[in-house]
Amino acid sequence: MKQRSRYPFYLAIFLFIAGGIALATARHVKLGIPWLAGQQQAVWMVEARIDFEAVGEEVLVSLNVPDNPPGFRVLSQQAASPGYGFSLIEDSGDLRAEWSVREASGPQTLYFNVQLTPNEADNSNNAPTPKPQPEAVFWEEPEATAVAEVLERAAAKSASPESMTRELIKLMQTSDPDQNISLLLNSESYVPLLRRMLNHAGIPARVADGLKLEDARRLQPLRPFLQIHNGERWLTFHPESGQQGLPDDVLLWRQDALSLLDVIGGEDSQISFSMLQQTVPALQLATREGGQNGLGLLSLYELPIEEQGMFRMLLLLPLGALMVAFMRIIIGVRTSGTFMPVLIAVAFVQTSLVPGLIAFLSVVAVGLLMRGYLSSLNLLLVSRISALIILVIAITAGFSIIGYQMGFSTGMTVTFFPMVILAWTIERMSILWEEDGAREVMIQGSGSLFVAILAYLLMDAPLARHLTFNFPELHLVTFGLILLMGQYTGYKLTELRRFRTVKDFS
């Protein structure tokens, strides 16, 4: 009778609980499955509209489209362009939408739709990238001298690529520019100028196009943002204010690509953007893309709808079992039949509480009366139970019909109760009544109902339904907790009452 070491057991329980929580957290973070039911998430629908005049030859239109933009996650991309062949092409890290047609003439309009959702947790853009070589820049006199002088002033006040950029923007934006700056500003447009100057100073810089997202806006232009590489990653600056970082409501449409739009076989091309915000349940969003991820394998949404409904119910059962274990081990409530309360609770989930309770109590009460008659018939046990099952079905049918005739649809809910369980409950109660008296029937009956109601309340909580179905791995936690309770050797709550006279012992 040696006792084995308990440590591996506790370690296993710890692994179950930690594993369940870790897996759920991972799925929450990676797939965006929300912790709470009914969480809403904003989805932006951005539409790019390209207009051009086709000249009657073959046309090839190539548009740079957002690929992994910082702060957003792309949900879907699609093109609407009658008569054109369309494809998405990835070309050295540059995602482009390409339309082509053999021949076209006259005004042409192409649409490109992208759906995005804000994604604060996205860290993929923070991963360090190798530092690119700054572009070689050539200046002619007198700009060369002016650039050298302005850069020298900015460099004098700065210590890092970031501060250099900020200082340079500040210098260029002064309300009262000096000769050199005026010269430069006059010779070239502002943002490309900044880019060239920074590259000249040895800081890799590029211009990205951002789109300010505002609900229900049309004909929005892209706004240039300055990006520099500080040796680790690309940083975004507002070219006028010098503010570092990207505002939350700005989508970087183009980051890496050299050109935004190329049109071959057309002229006068223009691009404009319109956008719309929608709110979508976060869960719907997460399940729509869940399948693409390895972690999505755990998702029950992959199953056919019919099975999903079944699993919704099945996955609630462990919670009921947990409740029963808790009430019996820690609290010490006496129930008739160990898991009868869970089955009643499951029926309550389908009938909702009050109608279910009424239906249950009336079926059991009528059943007990009939069982009284059956017991005087002197039948064998098996046939008595069988007869009871038929009686229970008859009572159920009776209630349903009467309820329906009287206009209560709640009468129908009786059918959700498992008939065999009801019959056995009646049989057990009846025997208990004969042997231990009505008091014991009341104690065990009300104990069972009490636990059933608690289990029902737990199982019916929207949060519980949501978590059990969307994070089935959380059942590892339930499992661990139940195992842990199996180790509880302390007193039950009811024992503190049962043994209360111990105080009077000497």
Place this chain on the structure above:
Amino acid sequence: MRSWISPLRLRTAGILGMNKRNVGYIGRYNDRSAYPLVDDKLKTKLLAEEFDIKTPRLRQVVRQQHEIGHFGEMAAELDGFAIKPSKGSGGKGITVVQRREGDDQYVKASGAYLSLETLKRHLSNILAGLYSLGGTPDVAIVEDLVRPTALLSKFSFQGVPDIRIVVFQGYPIMAMLRLSTRASDGKANLHQGAVGVGLDIGSGQALNAVQFNRQILLHPDTGLPMSQIRIDDWETMLAMASRCYEATGLGYIGVDLVLDETEGPLLLELNARPGLAIQMANGKGLLPRLQNIESLKRPHFTPEQRAAYAMTTFGA
């Protein structure tokens, strides 16, 4: 009297709780494979015979439905008898017939009349498994009626007073006498209102008595003072209980004994999950005694030695 007690005080009093009993004692010391020996009264009887433990004489075993038809003929030879489901638990399904009147009228201890038909129905219920654990088919055993010694039966309201001894690792560590009352309907179940009288392991002398967990001094029906009770032949009973450990191999059992007028101490049944109420009857916790036995470095080998050890160690 407040209605709750703090768990700390319970622990200091050494009270064994249900969870601790299940995990720490029943789970640890009772081998599952030996359970059928105690859950099946017929097996217990046969086993007890092998180990020279006396039990009430077995008269008949009803195994098949058709055998019930002959029950009347067999019962005609007997005066008083008890019908028990072999796998019954908690005293359920036990019918005790004191005597017979006429051809098919049987009289229970309470004076109620039973017809032969009722008894036959009862037998068929037993066979169908109504009283057995999990509803499995069962057999009914018919044994001689125990006639308790006058000394004890005068304390009890109807029914047979029985003595429950908790035996741990072969050591009888705590004992109580159960007396049925009017409230318990002649049954010796404490939760139905029977009186539990704690007995001193050292002498068989009554220590303390409770009904419904409340201390009492007099029997509620017979009005006799409980403190007068003293069991005869105490050491033999302890040794007998002790021997059940060898017979079953179960480390933590409740042994139910009766004192028959003519036969002396008889084993009624064994219980692999003895209840905790014995602590209330004794006014003492089981834990210190369990721990005392657990810490024994050299256990005693014969039942008599163990009984003697328990008498000196746990006696008042």
